[in-house]
Amino acid sequence: MKKTKLGEFEELVLMTVVVLQENAYGVEIKRELESRLNETLSVGSIQSALKRMEEKSFLTSEFGEATQKRGGKRKRIYKATPYAHKVLQDMKDVRTQLWAAMPAAAAKLNFLMN
Amino acid sequence: MNENQDHINPPSWSLRLLRLFIRKDYLEEIEGDMEEVFYDDLETYSPGKSRRRYSWQALKLLRPAIIKTISGSQKLNYLGMLQHNLLITLRGFKRHKTTFLINLIGLSTGLAASLLIFLWVNDERSVDTFHEKDNQLYWAMTHFELTNNLVTWDYTSGRLGRTMVENFPEVEDAVWIGNGFYKPKGVISYGEGNYETHGLYASSNFFELLTYSLLSGNAQKVLANKESIVISEETAVRIFGTVEAAVGKTINLETRLISKEFIVSGVFEAPPSNATLQFELVINYDNLIETDKWADEWNGGYAQTYLVLKQGTDIEAFNAKIENFMDDKVNNERFSVFVQKYSDYYLHGKYKEGTLVGGRAESVRLFTIVAILILVIASINFMNLSTAQANKKMKEIGVKKAIGANRLSLIIQFMFETLLISFLALLASSILVYLLLPEFNLITGKNIVLNIREHLPLYCWTVFITGVLAGSYPAFYLSGFNPVAVLKGKISNIKGEEFVRKGLVVVQFTLSIIFIIGVIVINQQIEFTQSKNLGYDRNNVITFRSKGLDRDQVLSFVSRLKEIPGIESSGNMAGDFLWGEDSGSGYWTPQAPENRQHLFKSPKMGYDVIETLGLNIVEGRSFDPKLNEDENRIIINQSAAKLLGLENAAGTRINYGKSNFREVIGVVEDFQYGSMHQAIEPMVIRFREWGSDCIVKLKQGAEVNTIDRIEKLYKEFHEKYAFEATYLEDDYMALYESEEKESVLSNYMAGAAIIISCLGLFGLATFTAERRTKEIGIRKILGASQTVIIRLLTGSFTKTVVISIVLALPLGYLAVSKWLENFAYAVELRWWIFVLAGLSCLVIAWLTVGFQTFKSATMNPIHCLRDE
Numbered sequence: 001m002k003k004t005k006l007g008e009f010e011e012l013v014l015m016t017v018v019v020l021q022e023n024a025y026g027v028e029i030k031r032e033l034e035s036r037l038n039e040t041l042s043v044g045s046i047q048s049a050l051k052r053m054e055e056k057s058f059l060t061s062e063f064g065e066a067t068q069k070r071g072g073k074r075k076r077i078y079k080a081t082p083y084a085h086k087v088l089q090d091m092k093d094v095r096t097q098l099w100a101a102m103p104a105a106a107a108k109l110n111f112l113m114n
Numbered sequence: 115m116n117e118n119q120d121h122i123n124p125p126s127w128s129l130r131l132l133r134l135f136i137r138k139d140y141l142e143e144i145e146g147d148m149e150e151v152f153y154d155d156l157e158t159y160s161p162g163k164s165r166r167r168y169s170w171q172a173l174k175l176l177r178p179a180i181i182k183t184i185s186g187s188q189k190l191n192y193l194g195m196l197q198h199n200l201l202i203t204l205r206g207f208k209r210h211k212t213t214f215l216i217n218l219i220g221l222s223t224g225l226a227a228s229l230l231i232f233l234w235v236n237d238e239r240s241v242d243t244f245h246e247k248d249n250q251l252y253w254a255m256t257h258f259e260l261t262n263n264l265v266t267w268d269y270t271s272g273r274l275g276r277t278m279v280e281n282f283p284e285v286e287d288a289v290w291i292g293n294g295f296y297k298p299k300g301v302i303s304y305g306e307g308n309y310e311t312h313g314l315y316a317s318s319n320f321f322e323l324l325t326y327s328l329l330s331g332n333a334q335k336v337l338a339n340k341e342s343i344v345i346s347e348e349t350a351v352r353i354f355g356t357v358e359a360a361v362g363k364t365i366n367l368e369t370r371l372i373s374k375e376f377i378v379s380g381v382f383e384a385p386p387s388n389a390t391l392q393f394e395l396v397i398n399y400d401n402l403i404e405t406d407k408w409a410d411e412w413n414g415g416y417a418q419t420y421l422v423l424k425q426g427t428d429i430e431a432f433n434a435k436i437e438n439f440m441d442d443k444v445n446n447e448r449f450s451v452f453v454q455k456y457s458d459y460y461l462h463g464k465y466k467e468g469t470l471v472g473g474r475a476e477s478v479r480l481f482t483i484v485a486i487l488i489l490v491i492a493s494i495n496f497m498n499l500s501t502a503q504a505n506k507k508m509k510e511i512g513v514k515k516a517i518g519a520n521r522l523s524l525i526i527q528f529m530f531e532t533l534l535i536s537f538l539a540l541l542a543s544s545i546l547v548y549l550l551l552p553e554f555n556l557i558t559g560k561n562i563v564l565n566i567r568e569h570l571p572l573y574c575w576t577v578f579i580t581g582v583l584a585g586s587y588p589a590f591y592l593s594g595f596n597p598v599a600v601l602k603g604k605i606s607n608i609k610g611e612e613f614v615r616k617g618l619v620v621v622q623f624t625l626s627i628i629f630i631i632g633v634i635v636i637n638q639q640i641e642f643t644q645s646k647n648l649g650y651d652r653n654n655v656i657t658f659r660s661k662g663l664d665r666d667q668v669l670s671f672v673s674r675l676k677e678i679p680g681i682e683s684s685g686n687m688a689g690d691f692l693w694g695e696d697s698g699s700g701y702w703t704p705q706a707p708e709n710r711q712h713l714f715k716s717p718k719m720g721y722d723v724i725e726t727l728g729l730n731i732v733e734g735r736s737f738d739p740k741l742n743e744d745e746n747r748i749i750i751n752q753s754a755a756k757l758l759g760l761e762n763a764a765g766t767r768i769n770y771g772k773s774n775f776r777e778v779i780g781v782v783e784d785f786q787y788g789s790m791h792q793a794i795e796p797m798v799i800r801f802r803e804w805g806s807d808c809i810v811k812l813k814q815g816a817e818v819n820t821i822d823r824i825e826k827l828y829k830e831f832h833e834k835y836a837f838e839a840t841y842l843e844d845d846y847m848a849l850y851e852s853e854e855k856e857s858v859l860s861n862y863m864a865g866a867a868i869i870i871s872c873l874g875l876f877g878l879a880t881f882t883a884e885r886r887t888k889e890i891g892i893r894k895i896l897g898a899s900q901t902v903i904i905r906l907l908t909g910s911f912t913k914t915v916v917i918s919i920v921l922a923l924p925l926g927y928l929a930v931s932k933w934l935e936n937f938a939y940a941v942e943l944r945w946w947i948f949v950l951a952g953l954s955c956l957v958i959a960w961l962t963v964g965f966q967t968f969k970s971a972t973m974n975p976i977h978c979l980r981d982e
Binding site (some may be wrong): 025026027030042043044045047048051052055063066067069070071073074075076 | 140142143144145146147148149150151153154170171174175176177178179180
């Protein structure tokens with residue numbers, strides 16, 4: 001956890017990659033996240049997150065099939081590494097512990113907000 | 115997806131932006147993503163908006179994680195690359211020894227020739243620029259108006275300098291020295307010793323304003339009074355042994371004009387070799403005024419005046435301001451004063467009708483062009499041989515490209531190769547230059563010393579430019595091969611490329627032929643000037659000058675001279691016959707009164723000069739001792755008779771000045787007075803019995819004895835002076851020294867150009883013969899004779915050279931006619947010069963290719979067909 005920082009947006013992208021499985025390529029990730037977050041994202045933001053995470057070895061990738069819609073250019077399919085799964089799990093645990101440790105007032109606030 | 119979506123594409127400039135900036139290995143994916151998003155967008159938005167969105171997205175893609183890094187996508191091992199290139203290059207040199215040697219010899223000869231010229235040009239341009247105040251130092255000169263022409267004098271009145279300082283705020287200071295004739299030339303006596311020497315009369319601030327460094331003495335004081343003399347280091351050492359011993363000593367200086375005692379007030383370092391003023395002593399200009407009051411009169415032209423102008427003076431405006439400065443001083447409007455930068459005068463010193471028409475700069479420019487052309491010829495060799503041998507490199511290029519070398523790195527590799535070979539050529543040429551420099555200095559009369567620090571930039575630039583010039587075309591050509599075609603052995607566009615190569619050979623030979631024409635014409639002109647019938651006899655005639663004698667002594671010397679057996683005839687005149695500088699005006703006739711202002715050549719001759727020189731009297735008589743001639747009697751030449759409108763000139767009287775007359779006693783046939791740069795002009799020969807320039811015609815056979823006798827007599831009259839007689843013939847040759855130098859230099863340069871061109875041709879012939887070995891073998895088997903083969907191989911070269919000849923003849927004609935304009939009497943341009951130049955080039959080309967051709971033609975076809 002210390003060494004590799006996973007930004008909030010990166011975490012979201014990473015989780016989307018895991019969710020989408022074989023279909024995890026740039027535009028699909030973008031669509032998925034856009035619908036979930038209900039906001040527009042640029043290709044650049046997704047791509048730079050992907051590249052950064054690949055560099056930090058959260059992701060591996062390989063070329064997938066090419067479609068006509070893409071002007072004959074191949075997709076790049078991303079896959080989360082076991083290490084990424086572990087980091088995601090760790091982060092989730094930390095969060096759960098933190099949630100558990102939060103005082104009641106905060107919990108109420110949480111309740112109110114929901 | 116709607117229908118027309120197929121026709122809608124993402125905006126191309128955004129796409130280009132992506133391709134430019136996105137890292138190569140990400141490009142395909144991202145471009146695909148972008149396109150997918152774009153077509154998605156098209157379903158919801160208008161094409162315009164989709165395109166805008168695309169562009170916006172493209173801009174947003176420019177993020178550090180995605181774009182290329184500055185150093186490219188991969189880290190390259192540059193050092194390894196260079197090592198590899200060096201290895202390949204050196205192996206190439208080793209493998210293609212002939213090509214390598216031809217390139218090396220050609221380039222180094224070319225470089226050596228042009229480096230020598232550049233050194234010479236550098237030296238020429240540096241002349242007189244060593245003065246600290248160089249950019250402020252201007253030479254005041256005058257245009258002098260004659261009836262029908264304007265002459266330009268580099269001298270002025272001795273008074274001009276200081277008057278200008280008083281009158282014009284632009285003039286900070288002025289220095290003036292005695293001009294031409296008015297220079298102390300004579301003998302310094304100290305103790306028992308007599309030393310011949312020469313120097314300058316100069317204003318007292320001479321050493322202050324001009325940069326001639328003093329080894330001893332104070333620049334402001336050394337010339338402060340009339341009794342001071344400043345001598346050169348060599349003179350000091352010659353007379354006193356050391357510089358220190360010289361200062362304060364009293365010496366006696368005897369010259370044509372003065373003879374008195376001086377005290378050595380300082381010692382200066384000899385002027386640098388690139389100074390036009392060379393002198394061994396300097397004394398105050400007032401000494402000249404003391405003996406000749408005209409030296410300080412407005413009407414006297416005794417001084418060369420140099421002005422130090424304020425920084426940033428507008429020269430044109432200043433010249434306009436001073437133009438009429440002399441008018442009220444001399445009470446006429448014939449003088450107009452102007453200034454020219456002092457250091458410019460050496461290269462730009464030729465005036466015609468009051469406008470600058472050139473000078474030495476013309477030769478400097480000419481030779482610079484020649485040097486550049488020689489480099490071009492050498493570079494062409496390199497280009498031709500590299501492209502001709504392209505097929506030897508094709509495999510290498512194909513393989514390199516197939517593994518991923520891009521064009522740029524191949525270009526770099528080839529340029530590297532060229533620069534390496536030019537560097538090797540530089541080493542070779544440096545050695546050549548070093549070895550040739552003494553000889554070169556002898557030819558050019560220069561004193562150039564190699565100075566690595568000073569000349570290094572010149573060297574580097576020459577090499578770099580040559581390398582780039584020679585290497586660029588092969589580099590682009592070779593790197594452009596299509597790897598697939600090359601590896602399959604298909605060579606494309608070889609035809610067009612051969613055309614270029616032939617074109618380049620045509621350029622080389624055109625230049626060479628022009629050089630040959632130039633050389634022939636220059637040599638012809640020199641020979642012409644040396645053998646032309648000048649109208650006088652200079653065979654076996656010696657001249658010398660008697661020095662320091664008064665009128666009666668000269669007369670008795672001359673009469674004693676005539677008694678010496680072995681002398682055919684002798685005479686004396688005032689002024690050097692070959693310089694032809696003596697001139698005067700004021701002669702006119704009522705028939706042609708407009709000639710009153712005409713400046714006639716007017717030498718002053720004594721008895722027997724006309725006879726000694728074998729001048730032809732066509733009318734009347736010569737000066738005759740029995741008739742007691744005086745200065746009222748003159749002899750004119752035919753041109754003068756024509757100008758003055760005289761039919762039977764002998765015996766007539768012509769007007770001289772306002773109310774004087776001169777009696778024409780004879781007319782002499784026109785002869786060349788002075789060098790042939792001057793046309794034969796109307797001449798009035800005046801009479802003067804005691805001129806100190808002796809002209810002696812020796813009897814054939816006993817010249818040495820006779821000269822000994824003359825020397826003995828000379829010693830009797832001139833204790834202090836050495837007898838220095840020269841043959842008129844040699845002196846005449848010396849007049850053409852600069853042409854002679856140019857001719858020798860151009861001979862060598864043309865030689866270099868031809869050698870280099872032929873080397874290239876030789877290389878090409880070798881290559882062609884090699885490439886066509888099989889063809890020749892098959893032809894021979896089918897029955898072709900050796901003649902047919904030889905004709906086949908020489909044919910294309912002959913065509914190339916013939917095209918060059920056709921191009922070169924008119925160009926050469928133009929070039930040499932321009933050069934000949936410098937001469938009043940130029941050799942005729944005959945057709946055979948051009949034929950000779952063309953033919954010799956053709957023959958040289960044949961000889962060059964002949965060896966290879968003959969070898970191929972006589973080869974046994976078995977040998978060439980066997981190996982595969």
